[in-house]
Amino acid sequence: MSEPTGCCCAATTPSYCDHCDLLVGLDGLHVVDVDKTGHGVLVVTMESAPTQMGCPTCGVVAESRGRRTTMLVDIPCFARPTRLRWRKRTWRCLEPACPTRVFTEQDEQIARPRGLLTTRACRWVLEQVRREHASIHGLARQLGVAWKTVWGSVQPILATLADDEARFAGVTTLGVDEHLWHHVSPRKRGPKELTGMVDLTRDKDGRVRARLLDLVPGRSGTVYKTWLDQRGTAFKAHVEVATLDPFRGYKNAIDDKLADATAVLDVFHVVALAGRAVDEVRRRVQQEIHGHRGRSGDPLYGIRNILRCAAERLTDK
Numbered sequence: 001m002s003e004p005t006g007c008c009c010a011a012t013t014p015s016y017c018d019h020c021d022l023l024v025g026l027d028g029l030h031v032v033d034v035d036k037t038g039h040g041v042l043v044v045t046m047e048s049a050p051t052q053m054g055c056p057t058c059g060v061v062a063e064s065r066g067r068r069t070t071m072l073v074d075i076p077c078f079a080r081p082t083r084l085r086w087r088k089r090t091w092r093c094l095e096p097a098c099p100t101r102v103f104t105e106q107d108e109q110i111a112r113p114r115g116l117l118t119t120r121a122c123r124w125v126l127e128q129v130r131r132e133h134a135s136i137h138g139l140a141r142q143l144g145v146a147w148k149t150v151w152g153s154v155q156p157i158l159a160t161l162a163d164d165e166a167r168f169a170g171v172t173t174l175g176v177d178e179h180l181w182h183h184v185s186p187r188k189r190g191p192k193e194l195t196g197m198v199d200l201t202r203d204k205d206g207r208v209r210a211r212l213l214d215l216v217p218g219r220s221g222t223v224y225k226t227w228l229d230q231r232g233t234a235f236k237a238h239v240e241v242a243t244l245d246p247f248r249g250y251k252n253a254i255d256d257k258l259a260d261a262t263a264v265l266d267v268f269h270v271v272a273l274a275g276r277a278v279d280e281v282r283r284r285v286q287q288e289i290h291g292h293r294g295r296s297g298d299p300l301y302g303i304r305n306i307l308r309c310a311a312e313r314l315t316d317k
């Protein structure tokens with residue numbers, strides 16, 4: 001008996017269902033089955049429609065050799081870890097002189113050859129890490145795989161992106177700041193201090209969209225100098241304004257390598273320095289008057305926050 005409410009999965013003849021294909025959203029692949037494992041993992045079986053295929057080497061029409069199944073980790077679906085079971089088509093080249101014997105269906109839009117995650121799952125992981133501050137550990141849990149499966153899949157992509165020098169183009173305002181990476185032993189987790197380079201160039205609307213360009217281990221003028229030298233002469237000549245935190249080493253690097261740029265102390269650090277100076281004076285006067293450090297009830301201690309308050313926020317009182 002035919003099943004009137006059934007989907008593609010209920011069909012007896014191989015036909016594809018537009019609804020299921022739309023739901024999964026992988027161009028060129030059709031859903032042929034959806035199942036659930038005992039561990040609550042959703043398994044979506046997909047395949048491409050049969051067509052004639054030419055050999056990638058010689059172009060002669062190849063003979064179909066059936067399908068070979070590949071399991072891929074996909075983005076979680078409806079809060080369930082999801083696997084994509086891709087029934088890849090295989091062919092054999094019939095041309096005797098051709099070095100290619102058997103070849104398998106490939107589509108980099110779906111997954112890289114020998115990849116464990118789908119291309120879109122890799123992209124999803126990167127977006128989650130970049131924009132949502134997700135950890136690889138947490139994402140691995142959501143995907144239902146080991147940490148190293150996720151990291152092994154995205155690390156090569158990150159390495160390629162890091163090697164891409166295109167992001168350094170058009171930088172006219174360059175910021176540098178130290179970054180404390182962790183607070184445990186450097187022997188366990190590598191160097192604590194990093195130097196971060198940020199693109200602070202204004203866009204055509206005059207807005208600053210801080211863009212992290214690089215992070216390199218260490219906090220010294222030498223680190224910054226080396227990094228600037230690696231960017232090359234054209235990059236350095238392009239920088240008009242170089243901002244920095246009040247650290248002598250970075251200033252030396254700017255004087256040395258970005259001689260034509262204007263060095264600007266960034267406002268956060270200027271305010272922090274001014275605030276610290278006011279605090280020091282307050283503590284010194286406190287000691288001179290009372291001979292002990294400020295505590296509740298001391299007038300100077302009571303106004304410690306008012307002293308550091310911006311002028312426009314002060315009331316008559």
Ligand SMILES: [Zn+2]
Pocket residue numbers: 007008009017018019020021
């Ligand atoms: Zn369907």
Ligand SMILES: [Zn+2]
Pocket residue numbers: 055056057058059060093094095098099100
């Ligand atoms: Zn061939």
